[in-house]
Amino acid sequence: MRACLFDLDGVLTSTASVHAAAWKEAFDEFLHEHDASAAPFDIDRDYPAYVDGKPRRDGVRDFLASRGIELPEGADDDAPDAHTVSGIGNRKQGLLLEVVKRDGVQPYPGAVRFLEAARDAGLRRAVVSSSENCQAFVEAAGIEDLLEVRVDGVSVREQGLHGKPAPDTFLAAAQELGVPAAQAAVFEDALAGVEAGRAGHFGFVVGVDRAHQADALKEHGASVVVNDIGDLL
Template structure:
């Protein structure tokens, strides 16, 4: 499914699974976290339910009870530090990422990140890969009240960029993220780093990519055509 070319002012990127192909390491860390708490957590549940949500939403769902702030901070740091330890040796951008960001910036498209990743994880990727200079705005979990599939993060990014949400394209890897982009009234591009193309398409993705090395002609027109 694709839309006719329309004016584009901004491109908003999720981080995990979108700028970096890291979701399997997050899944490993979540499964290990659950095991340490005496719980069983399936890979499928992480992928289906938790992707795109904030730790403040995930831990109560995982534990089946409210989680006091002090406990939440402690558990979240254990999980996230384990994830960074797992992914650190593999830290690399999705193929074609830097080239696409350079092309978008050269075309005058404003760039932002909107991610449920906590600050340390965002710094780990954006600074570790020297990608931060591309993005004029970075919206994190602490900036919104609801994680994806609520549109809050993408709407906050559009507001920070001072652009109309309808003039934004979102790059996402998760079903919750695609639904959030659609709820924000934005063009949704799904990456198949973790979720199959047909699942992303069913969630509402307008375009599907394996990576950024080659873009579908229709998406090329949206991103770089005459505006």
Template sequence: MTTPLPTRPFAALLFDMDGTLISSIASAERTWSRWAAAHGLDVAAFLPTIHGVRSVETIRRLNLPGVDPEAEAAAITQAEMEDVGDVTEIPGARAFLATLPPERWAIVTSAPRALALRRLAAADMPIPKLMVAAEDVAQGKPAPDCFLLAARRLGVAAEDCCVFEDAPAGIRAAEAAGASVVVVTATHHEPVSAKHPAIPNYRNLRAVTDPDGLRLTTDL
């Protein structure tokens, strides 16, 4: 049974970026495949581990001898910035964001800010008033720090936010922050858990602003 969308009002909506607002999987996996192959890794086994977390943490947890995670992450970011030709919006995302009050939403991404801005521009997506990027927190997802920071900068409680996510690390981070979660499945290849409501894209999603906040509804 599909978990229904929450009916309560929210003070703000927080969005992951890659896989949630835009599809950049092909670009990211091309870059990371080359890197993994150069370091003798099993590419097919490695690629699922890159999504939703900061590049530096992906590299750090491998404990590869003689590898500087900071330098390698910077090189990967540069390569990803040069490969954005097929980065596209998740269907309906641009129109959905356009309906939101600018002070009521933010992007919370594990990507460095420069890469995030590059990918958003490539997909012709709006730039939010507030973005929390990889360099803004000491601990990336699945730690809740990024969502807690975004809520604080918006002047609201994380418990009064709804987070849109696609990756397990981001979902765990949102849960740890105490936020509600909607899972975006546009880029998923496997069924998702029924623990949280899920949407395939934003085509039928609406956010209605009332005196109590933002309420999510669908046209279905």
């Protein structure tokens, strides 16, 4: 392997749970307004199945589709209380930033050790995230100098890439690093992410089991599953 391509939330930083909580609050508010009898968003079931690892609007669409709900797309600047795909996404974004502003962003110690070891071994390193907050989170976590390339939700929007589970973002990162997919390893905690690694025919796909779903990670394409990437050292 010549390069490591890391997802951010749940792999390098402990922000996946913050994303999940923000999604739950945003969806539960919408569901109650849409149908007071609707079952709430289930973090353990709905988050990994429909939202985790995907671009924001894709997550909104996929979860709503699971409930038989279809909404207009809306516009980027829709109000957080708008019953549109963009509105719900903006509601989640506002909730997320409130929590991050209050609590900050913490990298996993094992991830920092792995990034440092990869750098020292001469391996190329990229962060590949569906989040449009990726750059701010990387900076807040203090790991920006350990990563050479960033492909994120902003890249998806600006370059017209397909988000995970399509392999586009990982392939774009490998290309920017100048490394063939077969010589790069993907590190992911989301089912959509390991699917993307498999679809892109990467040399190795490491599943990081933060949500007690080791079997599902393997079924979706992980070559190996660990609890933390520091375990690989």
